[in-house]
Amino acid sequence: xxxxxxxxxxxxxxxxxxxxxxxxxxxxxxxxxxxxxxxxxxxxxxxxxxxxxxxxxxxxxxxxxxxxxxxxxxxxxxxxxxxxxxxxxxxxxxxxxxxxxxxxxxxxxxxxxxxxxxxxxxxxxxxxxxxxxxxxxxxxxxxxxxxxxxxxxxxxxxxxxxxxxxxxxxxxxxxxxxxxxxxxxxxxxxxxxxxxxxxxxxxxxxxxxxxxxxxxxxxxxxxxxxxxxxxxxxxxxxxxxxxxxxxxxxxx
Amino acid sequence: xxxxxxxxxxxxxxxxxxxxxxxxxxxxxxxxxxxxxxxxxxxxxxxxxxxxxxxxxxxxxxxxxxxxxxxxxxxxxxxxxxxxxxxxxxxxxxxxxxxxxxxxxxxxxxxxxxxxxxxxxxxxxxxxxxxxxxxxxxxxxxxxxxxxxxxxxxxxxxxxxxxxxxxxxxxxxxxxxxxxxxxxxxxxxxxxxxxxxxxxxxxxxxxxxxxxxxxxxxxxxxxxxxxxxxxxxxxxxxxxxxxxxxxxxxxxxxxxxxxxxxxxxxxxxxxxxxxxxxxxxxxxxxxxxxxxxxxxxxxxxxxxxxxxxxxxxxxxxxxxxxxxxxxxxxxxxxxxxxxxxxxxxxxxxxxxxxxxxxxxxxxxxxxxxxxxxxxxxxxxxxxxxxxxxxxxxxxxxxxxxxxxxxxxxxxxxxxxxxxxxxxxx
Numbered sequence: 001x002x003x004x005x006x007x008x009x010x011x012x013x014x015x016x017x018x019x020x021x022x023x024x025x026x027x028x029x030x031x032x033x034x035x036x037x038x039x040x041x042x043x044x045x046x047x048x049x050x051x052x053x054x055x056x057x058x059x060x061x062x063x064x065x066x067x068x069x070x071x072x073x074x075x076x077x078x079x080x081x082x083x084x085x086x087x088x089x090x091x092x093x094x095x096x097x098x099x100x101x102x103x104x105x106x107x108x109x110x111x112x113x114x115x116x117x118x119x120x121x122x123x124x125x126x127x128x129x130x131x132x133x134x135x136x137x138x139x140x141x142x143x144x145x146x147x148x149x150x151x152x153x154x155x156x157x158x159x160x161x162x163x164x165x166x167x168x169x170x171x172x173x174x175x176x177x178x179x180x181x182x183x184x185x186x187x188x189x190x191x192x193x194x195x196x197x198x199x200x201x202x203x204x205x206x207x208x209x210x211x212x213x214x215x216x217x218x219x220x221x222x223x224x225x226x227x228x229x230x231x232x233x234x235x236x237x238x239x240x241x242x243x244x245x246x247x248x249x250x251x252x
Numbered sequence: 253x254x255x256x257x258x259x260x261x262x263x264x265x266x267x268x269x270x271x272x273x274x275x276x277x278x279x280x281x282x283x284x285x286x287x288x289x290x291x292x293x294x295x296x297x298x299x300x301x302x303x304x305x306x307x308x309x310x311x312x313x314x315x316x317x318x319x320x321x322x323x324x325x326x327x328x329x330x331x332x333x334x335x336x337x338x339x340x341x342x343x344x345x346x347x348x349x350x351x352x353x354x355x356x357x358x359x360x361x362x363x364x365x366x367x368x369x370x371x372x373x374x375x376x377x378x379x380x381x382x383x384x385x386x387x388x389x390x391x392x393x394x395x396x397x398x399x400x401x402x403x404x405x406x407x408x409x410x411x412x413x414x415x416x417x418x419x420x421x422x423x424x425x426x427x428x429x430x431x432x433x434x435x436x437x438x439x440x441x442x443x444x445x446x447x448x449x450x451x452x453x454x455x456x457x458x459x460x461x462x463x464x465x466x467x468x469x470x471x472x473x474x475x476x477x478x479x480x481x482x483x484x485x486x487x488x489x490x491x492x493x494x495x496x497x498x499x500x501x502x503x504x505x506x507x508x509x510x511x512x513x514x515x516x517x518x519x520x521x522x523x524x525x526x527x528x529x530x531x532x533x534x535x536x537x538x539x540x541x542x543x544x545x546x547x548x549x550x551x552x553x554x555x556x557x558x559x560x561x562x563x564x565x566x567x568x569x570x571x572x573x574x575x576x577x578x579x580x581x582x583x584x585x586x587x588x589x590x591x592x593x594x595x596x597x598x599x600x601x602x603x604x605x606x607x608x609x610x611x612x613x614x615x616x617x618x619x620x621x622x623x624x625x626x627x628x629x630x631x632x633x634x635x636x637x638x639x640x641x642x643x644x645x646x647x648x649x650x651x652x653x654x655x656x657x658x659x660x661x662x663x664x665x666x667x668x669x670x671x672x673x674x675x676x677x
Contacts, residue, residue, distance in 0.1 A: 057667075073670045073671040075667065075668075075671035076671055111674065111675045114671060116667070116668050117664075
C-alpha cells in the first residue's frame with residue numbers, strides 16, 4: 001500500500017507522520033539539535049520514504065538532501081492537518097518553538113488571512129523555555145507551577161531578556177514564583193490574543209504546536225476565548241500530518 | 253577603466269579604500285546571486301548589469317569629468333526634488349546610496365538607534381567614507397517628508413553642504429503656495445550654486461528630458477500587464493533604481509530599447525515565469541540600491557512581481573510635468589502641480605494612494621498585494637493598515653511585511669511570503 005510521509009522540521013523538534021491506506025500508520029519525533037541533517041539520517045536509517053513532503057524551517061535543507069521531497073510552508077501544513085482533525089475549526093493557533101502563527105481557516109483547511117511573529121521569538125515556546133530556566137524548572141514543571149498561581153503580576157515586557165529582568169525584580173519584591181510564572185504565561189496569551197484579533201478571531205479555535213501541551217497556556221487561552229480551544233491529541237504533529245495529507249491529495 | 257584607475261579616483265574622493273573594497277565585494281556577490289542567476293533574462297538587461305558593475309566606476313568618472321568641466325553635482329534622497337530645475341541649472345542630479353547596512357555604528361552617533369535603516373544608511377555611507385556619489389556632491393538636497401529625515405538632515409548638514417526643501421503635509425491651496433515658494437527657493441539655491449540663471453528655455457528643455465525618462469518608465473510599467481510576466485520584478489526594480497543616477501538621456505534610450513525587446517517577447521507569448529505564476533504588486537516604502545531582499549524572497553517563493561507602488565517605482569513616474577507653459581512662472585506652477593500629485597504617506601489625508609494601489613493591482617492583473625514597510629517608518633506603517641482595509645474592500649489578497657536591511661529575518665519572511673503565495677496558487 002502506498003505510503004505518504006510528512007516531515008516537519010521545526011526549530012526544536014523534527015516530527016514525522018506516515019500515512020497508509022487513508023490513516024496514520026506511524027509517527028516519530030526527534031530533537032532538531034544543531035545537526036538536523038544528522039538527525040534526519042538517524043530518522044531515515046532504514047530508508048528514505050519514496051513519497052515525502054517537508055515543512056517547517058528545515059524544509060529547504062531537507063529538499064537539498066532529498067531532492068524527491070516536495071515542500072510546503074508550515075502555515076499551510078498546520079492548516080491542512082488541523083482542518084482534517086477538526087473540520088469545524090475556523091481559526092488556527094500554532095505556538096511552536098520559535099514562532100507563533102494565527103491563521104483564519106477557510107473550508108477544507110485552506111489558509112485565509114494569517115499573522116506570524118517576525119524575527120523576535122517573544123511569546124513563543126522559546127520564551128517559556130527560557131523563562132522556565134530562570135526558575136530552574138523544566139517547561140512542563142513551569143506550566144504546572146503557573147497553574148498554582150492565584151494573583152499574577154502584570155508582566156508588560158514580551159522581550160525574553162526584559163521579561164527575565166522583570167521577573168527578577170518581582171522575585172526581589174517577594175512575589176511568589178507561582179504568581180510570577182502565571183504572569184509570564186498571561187503575557188504570552190495576551191500577545192497571542194492580539195495576534196488572533198488581527199486575523200479576525202472566529203470560533204471555534206484549534207490550538208496546535210508544542211506549546212499546546214502546556215496546561216497553563218491552554219487554561220488561560222480558554223479563559224480569554226470564553227470557550228475551550230480544540231486540542232489534537234498530539235498537537236505537535238499537525239504540521240507533519242498536514243504535509244502527509246497534502247502529498248496524498250495532490251498525488252491522487 | 254582599470255582597477256588602478258578606479259582606486260586612484262576613489263583615493264582622490266578620500267574614500268576608505270579597504271572598507272569600500274569590502275562593500276563592492278559584498279555587492280558583487282549579492283548581485284550575482286540575485287540578478288545574474290536569473291533564467292530567461294532579457295538581452296537589454298546587459299545594460300543594467302553594466303551600469304551596476306560600474307556603479308562606483310564609470311558613472312563616478314563621468315561625474316568627475318562633469319565637475320572638471322564646471323558642472324555641479326546635486327545629490328537627493330527623495331522624489332520631491334525636482335530634477336527639472338536641477339538640469340535646467342546645468343547641474344547633474346543623482347540619487348544617493350541608502351539601501352544597505354553600512355557604517356551603522358557611526359550613524360548611531362548622529363541619529364537615534366530607532367531610526368529607519370534608510371536614514372542610517374545614507375549617514376553611515378557618509379561617515380564611513382564609502383559612497384563616491386556622496387563624496388562627489390556639491391550640494392545635497394533633503395526634504396521634510398518624515399520626522400526621521402527632517403531631524404537627520406540637521407545632523408547630516410554638519411558633514412555635507414545641505415539644502416532642505418519643506419514638503420507640506422496637506423494638499424490645501426495654502427500648502428500649494430508653500431511648495432511653490434519652496435520650488436523658487438530651490439531654484440535660487442541652484443542658481444547660486446551653479447552661477448547660472450534658470451531660463452524658461454532651459455527649464456522647458458530639462459522638462460522634456462525628465463518627462464521622456466518618465467514616459468520610458470511608464471511604458472515599461474504598462475508592458476508588465478502582459479501574461480506571462482515579460483520581465484522579473486527584480487530587473488524592473490533595478491531599472492527604476494538606476495533611473496535615479498544614470499545619465500537621463502542615455503537611460504531613456506536604453507530603457508526604450510529594453511521595452512522594444514519586451515514588446516517582441518510579448519508578441520511571441522514569452523515571459524520570465526510560467527503562465528499561472530502568481531502575480532504580485534509590491535507597495536510601500538522605497539527600495540534604494542541594493543535593497544533587493546524582499547523582491548528576491550518573493551520571486552524565489554514561486555511568484556513574480558508585476559509592479560512597484562513605491563517612490564522607486566510608480567510614485568516617481570506616474571505623472572509628467574505639463575510642457576505647454578511658455579513662461580517661467582507658469583512653468584513653476586506646472587512643476588508645483590506635478591509634484592503635489594505625489595501620493596506620499598507624509599500627506600494627510602492620502603486617500604488617493606489607496607485608489608492608486610487598487611487601480612495598479614487591477615491594471616497589472618495582480619493576484620495579490622504585498623506591502624513593504626521599513627522598520628521605524630511611521631507614515632508607511634500607518635498606511636499599511638489602511639491599505640489592508642482597502643484591499644479587503646476591493647477583494648484583493650494582501651500581506652503586510654515590516655522589515656529592515658538585516659538578513660536575520662529572511663527565514664521567517666520566506667515562510668510568510670511562501671504561505672501567502674500558496675493561498676494564491
